[in-house]
Amino acid sequence: TTPIEETMEALNDLVRSGKVRYIGASSGPAWQFQKANAIAEKNGWAKFVSMQNLYNLIYREEDRETNPYCLDSGIATIPYSPLAKGILAGKNRNTKREQTDPVRDLVFAKEGNNDDAIVNRVVEVAEKHKRSPAQIALAWMLTKPHITSPIVGFSSEAQIHDTIKSLEVELTQEDIDYLEELYIPHKVVNFFPAVKK
Numbered sequence: 317t318t319p320i321e322e323t324m325e326a327l328n329d330l331v332r333s334g335k336v337r338y339i340g341a342s343s344g345p346a347w348q349f350q351k352a353n354a355i356a357e358k359n360g361w362a363k364f365v366s367m368q369n370l371y372n373l374i375y376r377e378e379d380r381e382t383n384p385y386c387l388d389s390g391i392a393t394i395p396y397s398p399l400a401k402g403i404l405a406g407k408n409r410n411t412k413r414e415q416t417d418p419v420r421d422l423v424f425a426k427e428g429n430n431d432d433a434i435v436n437r438v439v440e441v442a443e444k445h446k447r448s449p450a451q452i453a454l455a456w457m458l459t460k461p462h463i464t465s466p467i468v469g470f471s472s473e474a475q476i477h478d479t480i481k482s483l484e485v486e487l488t489q490e491d492i493d494y495l496e497e498l499y500i501p502h503k504v505v506n507f508f509p510a511v512k513k
Contacts, residue, residue: 320348320351320352320355321355321359323352324352324355324356324359324361325359325361327339327361327362328356328359328361328362331362332362338362338365338366339362339363339364339365340364340365340366340367340368340392340394341364341366341367341368342367342368342369343368343369343370344367344369345381345382345504346380346381346382346385347381349364349367349382349385350385352364353389353391364391365391365392366391366392366393366394366464367382367386367391367392367393367394368393368394368395368396368467369382369393369395369396370395370396370397370505371383371393371395371396371397371398371457371463372395372397372398372399372400372404372453372457373400373404373434373438373453373456373457373495373496373499374400374403374404374429374431374434374435374499374502375397375400375502375505376499377501377502377504377505378393378395380504383460383462384462386462387461387462392464392465393462393463393464394464394465394466394467395457395463395466395467396466396467397467398453398454398457398466398467398468399450399453399454399468400431400453403431403435404435404438404449404450404453405448405449405450405453406435406438406439406442406448406449406450429500429502430498430499430500433498434495434498434499435449437494437495437498438452438453438495441487441491441494441495444491445485445487445491447481447482447485448478448481450475450478450479450482451478451479451481451482451485452482452485452487452495454466454468454479454482454485455482455483455485455486455487456487456491456492456495456496458482458483459487459492
């Protein structure tokens, strides 16, 4: 593997040459992300200004280390899959995709968690606020101080409009606690198993 010093120096060269303005990282363990930024700081190089990781109501493992580090360091977090591949939209439960998507199975396995119960609560809160479940899941995410801009996928224009309406939703602390209280920690997903300390 490439030494992290070499990677950070190469990224710094890109920033200094004007080819890129800022650098960000994605899907990595907190220790490695912090180490990379420490090396950059020690050498006066450009540091990562953003982290893009998996984060949503049914996968919150980034709250263990990465999100607190980012918040403390002023690093933007840009979570992907805020609707958990559609699960938090209240749809795609017991569908062909749900049964055959290997990534979905890797991340959102059914055993040993309360994901379905959490989705049921999202639906309940949506009904209470007369909103869609997707709007509630996104509104929850936007209550987190470390979130700057979730990455949301669309397959229709209607979904774009539905997502925008999540900005109008004001969840109470009671709503937030109700959505969060059933969470059971998941196995940490490592999309890059070759990464070694």
